[in-house]
Amino acid sequence: MTLDxxxxxxxxxxxxxxxxxxxxxxxxxxLLKEWNEKINLTAITETGEIYEKHFYDSLIPLSMCEIQxxxxxxxxxxxxPGLVWKIARPDLNVSLIEPTGKRCRFLEEVIHTLKLxxxxxxxxxxxxxxxxxxxxYDVVTARAVANMRVLSELCMPLVKTGGIFxxxxxxxxxxxxxxxxxxxxxxxxxxAEIHRYQLTQGDSRVNLLVRKVRKTPETYPRxxxxxxxxxx
Numbered sequence: 001m002t003l004d005x006x007x008x009x010x011x012x013x014x015x016x017x018x019x020x021x022x023x024x025x026x027x028x029x030x031l032l033k034e035w036n037e038k039i040n041l042t043a044i045t046e047t048g049e050i051y052e053k054h055f056y057d058s059l060i061p062l063s064m065c066e067i068q069x070x071x072x073x074x075x076x077x078x079x080x081p082g083l084v085w086k087i088a089r090p091d092l093n094v095s096l097i098e099p100t101g102k103r104c105r106f107l108e109e110v111i112h113t114l115k116l117x118x119x120x121x122x123x124x125x126x127x128x129x130x131x132x133x134x135x136x137y138d139v140v141t142a143r144a145v146a147n148m149r150v151l152s153e154l155c156m157p158l159v160k161t162g163g164i165f166x167x168x169x170x171x172x173x174x175x176x177x178x179x180x181x182x183x184x185x186x187x188x189x190x191x192a193e194i195h196r197y198q199l200t201q202g203d204s205r206v207n208l209l210v211r212k213v214r215k216t217p218e219t220y221p222r223x224x225x226x227x228x229x230x231x232x
Contacts, residue, residue, distance in 0.1 A: 001052035001200060009056055009200060013063040015088060024087045024114045025055055031110055032078055039102045041078040052199055058084035058143070061166055064195050065209055069138035072097060074126045074155050075145035079107055081168065082141065086119045094119040095137070097129050126154040127221045135160050135215065143168035148176035148208065149183045149231035154224075156187035157216045165189060165210040173206025183232035188214045 001009070003026055007017045017025070029050045035041055044053050058081030061067065072095040073082025079096060086094045096119065098104050104123040111119055122129055140155045140163070148167055155165050169176060177192040184192060189210040196206050221227060 001048045001056065003051060005200075006051045006056055010059055010088075013060065015059055015063055017088060021087050025051075025084075027113060028079075028083070028087070028110055029055070031106070031113065035106045035109070039106065041103065041106060052201060053203070054078075054080050055084055057081075057168075057199060057205060059088055060197060060205070061141070061168065061195075061207055062088060064207060065164060065166065067092070067139050067164070067166075069093065070136065071095070071139040071141065072129075072133075072137045072158055074140060074142040074151075074158070075099075076107070077103060077144075079110060080143050083107065083110060083119070086116055087114070090117075092118075095129075095133075096121045097126055098123065099125045125224060126158065127224055127227070130157045130221060133158060138163045139166060140164070141166040141168065144170075146228075147231070148173075148180035150227055152180055152183045152187055152189070152210070153221045153227050153232060156184070156189055156210070156212065157221050159212040159216075161188070161212050161215055163212045165212065167192075167208040167210070169206045169208060171204040171206065173208055177206075177208050184210055186217075186232050187220060188212055188216045 010017050070093040074097050076082050076096040076098045082094050082096050096107055104121050107121045137158050140158045142151055159165050190213050193209040198204055
């Protein structure tokens, strides 16, 4: 996918990328490739694949649901989808949550270079972040972080009642949604809405959208070792 093809693909799903946004995405991709030679950011290193499998994939949810206000990206890694959202939607207040210090330094470099505002990087885990930011965000998302049962406990406590938890998954997303029904309900969420789509080269994706209908019990999240060993 070329940069122009990215723009045209976005137009088909009612996302408009301005010339400034296109320039920012181009710079972001260049920085990603440069930093990836020094630290492990992504296995995808070809520019066209970065545009499609990272940028376009990150942008698709913006056309699927009402993403607005404050958004947190748990385990953002190299900034997907949160940093891409910020470029395409400057109105969003974005928090990037990432436990690896080197990746956080990369994120700060991109934010500085692109002169982005109202976006913060938190070098911590989600279960640490919740201590100061419990039920603070309108939208909490995560892409390729953990199984849905584990991910729900990490993310749902950060979502406001009435807000959205959006899990970006691969082709096994529907199976994970079924397995996580108890966890999602326990944590205050509605049954997951399943959004299936394909990238331009045919790769299958599933986004799971959970609406927060009541507060998460104060006993969650537990520490990560317990969450992973004994998921809800």
